Amino acid sequence: MSIVTVQLGQCGNQIGFEVFDALFMDSQCSQGFCSKRENEAYQASCRERFFREENGVPIARAVLVDMEPKVINQILSKAAQPGRWKYGQHACFCQKQGSGNNWAYGYSVHGPKHEESIMSLIQKEVEKCDSLSGFFIIMSIAGGTGSGLGAFLTQRLQDHYSNALKMNQIIWPYGTGEVIVQNYNSILTLSHLYRSSEALLVHENDTIHKICAKLMNIKQISFRDINQVLAHQLGSVFQPTYSAEGSFHYRRNPLGDLMENLVPHPEFKMLGVRNIPQMSENSLAYSTFTWVGLLKHLRQMLISNAKMEEGIDWQVRPSLPRLPPLNKLSLNREQHFNTSLANLVILRGKDVQNANLEGFKDPALYTSWLRPADALSVWKTSRAFNRYERSAALVSNSQFFVRPLDTIVGKAWNMFASKAYIHQYTKFGIEEEDFLDSFTLLEQVIASYCNL
Amino acid sequence: MGRRRRQVREEASAWAAAGTRTLPDAIAALSRSLPAGPSPEIFRRAKFDRPEAAPELWRLLFRVLSPLLADRAAASPGLGAQACWVKAVLCYHGYPRSALAQLPEDGSQGSRELLLALSWLLARGPLLEWLLAQTCVQLGDQVPTFEYEVLAIPRLAAPQMDAEGPVDIRHLQWLMGKLHFRWQNLISIQQEQCALLSKGSAVLSRGCFFLPAAIGDRSVPSRACHFADGMEGPAALCHTPQIHTYTFGCHSDQNLGHLSVTETETLRDPEGSQQLLQVLEQENARLEAALEWRRYELVFWQWMDTVLGACPPEDPSVPSFQPRIPEHGRGKLELVARELQALKEELQVLQKLLHEEVLSRRQAWETRVGALGHGPEWSTSRQDLQQAVEQELLALQQSWKQDRYPSLPRRRHRLVKIEAGAAGAQGLPVAEVIRGLKSQEASLEVVLCQLQGQCRQELARLVGTMPGLIWILPPGR
Numbered sequence: 001m002s003i004v005t006v007q008l009g010q011c012g013n014q015i016g017f018e019v020f021d022a023l024f025m026d027s028q029c030s031q032g033f034c035s036k037r038e039n040e041a042y043q044a045s046c047r048e049r050f051f052r053e054e055n056g057v058p059i060a061r062a063v064l065v066d067m068e069p070k071v072i073n074q075i076l077s078k079a080a081q082p083g084r085w086k087y088g089q090h091a092c093f094c095q096k097q098g099s100g101n102n103w104a105y106g107y108s109v110h111g112p113k114h115e116e117s118i119m120s121l122i123q124k125e126v127e128k129c130d131s132l133s134g135f136f137i138i139m140s141i142a143g144g145t146g147s148g149l150g151a152f153l154t155q156r157l158q159d160h161y162s163n164a165l166k167m168n169q170i171i172w173p174y175g176t177g178e179v180i181v182q183n184y185n186s187i188l189t190l191s192h193l194y195r196s197s198e199a200l201l202v203h204e205n206d207t208i209h210k211i212c213a214k215l216m217n218i219k220q221i222s223f224r225d226i227n228q229v230l231a232h233q234l235g236s237v238f239q240p241t242y243s244a245e246g247s248f249h250y251r252r253n254p255l256g257d258l259m260e261n262l263v264p265h266p267e268f269k270m271l272g273v274r275n276i277p278q279m280s281e282n283s284l285a286y287s288t289f290t291w292v293g294l295l296k297h298l299r300q301m302l303i304s305n306a307k308m309e310e311g312i313d314w315q316v317r318p319s320l321p322r323l324p325p326l327n328k329l330s331l332n333r334e335q336h337f338n339t340s341l342a343n344l345v346i347l348r349g350k351d352v353q354n355a356n357l358e359g360f361k362d363p364a365l366y367t368s369w370l371r372p373a374d375a376l377s378v379w380k381t382s383r384a385f386n387r388y389e390r391s392a393a394l395v396s397n398s399q400f401f402v403r404p405l406d407t408i409v410g411k412a413w414n415m416f417a418s419k420a421y422i423h424q425y426t427k428f429g430i431e432e433e434d435f436l437d438s439f440t441l442l443e444q445v446i447a448s449y450c451n452l
Numbered sequence: 453m454g455r456r457r458r459q460v461r462e463e464a465s466a467w468a469a470a471g472t473r474t475l476p477d478a479i480a481a482l483s484r485s486l487p488a489g490p491s492p493e494i495f496r497r498a499k500f501d502r503p504e505a506a507p508e509l510w511r512l513l514f515r516v517l518s519p520l521l522a523d524r525a526a527a528s529p530g531l532g533a534q535a536c537w538v539k540a541v542l543c544y545h546g547y548p549r550s551a552l553a554q555l556p557e558d559g560s561q562g563s564r565e566l567l568l569a570l571s572w573l574l575a576r577g578p579l580l581e582w583l584l585a586q587t588c589v590q591l592g593d594q595v596p597t598f599e600y601e602v603l604a605i606p607r608l609a610a611p612q613m614d615a616e617g618p619v620d621i622r623h624l625q626w627l628m629g630k631l632h633f634r635w636q637n638l639i640s641i642q643q644e645q646c647a648l649l650s651k652g653s654a655v656l657s658r659g660c661f662f663l664p665a666a667i668g669d670r671s672v673p674s675r676a677c678h679f680a681d682g683m684e685g686p687a688a689l690c691h692t693p694q695i696h697t698y699t700f701g702c703h704s705d706q707n708l709g710h711l712s713v714t715e716t717e718t719l720r721d722p723e724g725s726q727q728l729l730q731v732l733e734q735e736n737a738r739l740e741a742a743l744e745w746r747r748y749e750l751v752f753w754q755w756m757d758t759v760l761g762a763c764p765p766e767d768p769s770v771p772s773f774q775p776r777i778p779e780h781g782r783g784k785l786e787l788v789a790r791e792l793q794a795l796k797e798e799l800q801v802l803q804k805l806l807h808e809e810v811l812s813r814r815q816a817w818e819t820r821v822g823a824l825g826h827g828p829e830w831s832t833s834r835q836d837l838q839q840a841v842e843q844e845l846l847a848l849q850q851s852w853k854q855d856r857y858p859s860l861p862r863r864r865h866r867l868v869k870i871e872a873g874a875a876g877a878q879g880l881p882v883a884e885v886i887r888g889l890k891s892q893e894a895s896l897e898v899v900l901c902q903l904q905g906q907c908r909q910e911l912a913r914l915v916g917t918m919p920g921l922i923w924i925l926p927p928g929r
Contacts (some may be wrong), residue, residue: 001640060635131647131648163631163639164640253641254634255642260630260633263629264627264633265622265625265626266625367622369626411643
């Protein structure tokens, strides 16, 4: 089953390119630490999901949308290099004028105006799939085009393709923002997506920036570096895995399976990704890993809400079941504990069948109303990912984003209380009631996650 | 114990004797037609409730009751879980013997009960046919409709969850969401299958070919091949796009017109066809065994009678179905039971009261009616009156017949307008009718007067019999 990717705005297009490149390069990589036949099956499965073929050249199943031509032209020329994959000839939609970081402009002006052309591009791409699993929509939440138009298009996709799933890959802005109204844009995007999308896969710019600095040892961090790390994380989630324990067939509907495992509840749709190991190519050659070590770190990253393997707080422990906290200290500690709703652990590489996941089956990790058997799922493949002999990724529906979300909502509310910049939005038909609706919905989401 | 062993030995020799030679045959045929059926010896041991036969029979029943579940060998649950499942499904189907429900769940005992359960399943419906249909090799392409029956079977994990403590609504919402996603997945798989099987000529220009013989293209892209190897059913299917289009006209059956996926696959891959042949042969063997079983079935049932005779009779006081009651529910249940008992007693008292009340009312009414002249003279006068009326009626009828115009027809007649003097006209002349009716009216009026007079007389007489009553006579005419 295939996934159609919709790349929106500057951010979405740049990331989209890196994601396809990472998927393609990994599937072409001969260093899979597995048999030739297995490698072929892996490649075939990856192709089916993300690429189609035209005259022997892999074509990304993607639609590119931006209101400015600059970025799209850049990535088209990059993708046109020989010996690689390409974008479809008629898969782009761009205009001359951007949205000026105004969510309302993207949502209320660009959206309705270009709806027909964009939807027909998507329709054409969908028709080229033997079967459509769903849409992967890459966008930022803080800008104008990606976020405003993205929210609009996600709603239209929901109307037009009610049986297809929609996962929005959203980029959380830097805390020290570039755009003054980024918090407004963010709450509007998040609240609209919460109504029309099945899952929000969140990546924080701050987190990935830190990974680049600390783990990859990059001195001058560019957007490209950040996007490559992000693409690596996404690849480690969406590259093929076996459909069941003991099976050697590859999973057919990763998007559907992921959603069934992680986001069945309509109030909990925020997913975070953690992966391990992550390092520069130079260090990779001199490193070895064991499943025990990797999983121990990954588990601690989960429960202590660490963004990467460096600087994990090892003091955080799950509380003993059914024992009230004895003193203030343990209460404090509990507050740092990151409770999960559901987790998906993805393991790739050598001896994957021997990896022991008991640590993730502890009921103390999860909310009281789900048993670990329901809340934890594991995907495996013995094919190594991106030259890492062993690697693990975690997609978690947990309290990861309670604090960032609370911060954004708080900042936006402070601005809203003083009515700052509201006229920029009312000018294009986004009224104060729309803001209030968004605040209400997101406060509800925060409360739901806090009460896990 | 010694006696029992002797019994077993006797049975074994009887088993081998010429007279019962068809019994092992019958059982062997049965077991060959079942999926992974045990040897006839297991059946024989089960008759004597030998524990060593139990595990295999539990497994057999598990397979019989859930062929689709059991075929996924990787996910096959342990013997305990299988036993639990078998009990649950038998209970769900209404299996009447309580002895089965009381068997330990480790699957170590109860071979005779299991044998009885198996034969109960066999006797109650077309079990074999159903099993064979479930595991039948599909040569053609089929798009299944949703099988609600399968959905209705309780899931293995279900028993652990029932009402232990309050259920969090979020858990239900979670399950609902999960169901929703599964449903969507199912729909998209079905759409994929439909789309792939009947793709039109619009897609002829692209994609991989499958059938070198039909296309005349030897360089079949290997893409299709490794897909078929490395992926499961629907995946293999997804790279068979134009099968129905490309193989159009290839099938020997003109009605079908094209080859199915399986047929095309056998043409493409001769080694695979060997496997298919094997599977078909296995299926054939099972079908043959099923036919043979039908011939010897009677012997088996006779033997089952002896098995039934060998087991102790069931205590009828034990209800055949015992729902499991969660511990914490017991207290509540007792309360409800006591309340029910109290209500029942109250109801009985009320019924008794009602009965007495009805009786007394009836008696009172009867005495009152009797006082009103319900005596013997009343009934004779009534009889006289009836006789008189009957005689009168008879007389009337006769006079009616005599008086009647001979030509006056009894049937209904259409109202027709006829020209005066029209010869041979059908129908009644109006004047005649009027004349006839007038004479009837006159005679009827005479009778009416007579009757009225009689009635007055009778009423006057009745007034005399009932002193408390005042009669207001109708005005005489």
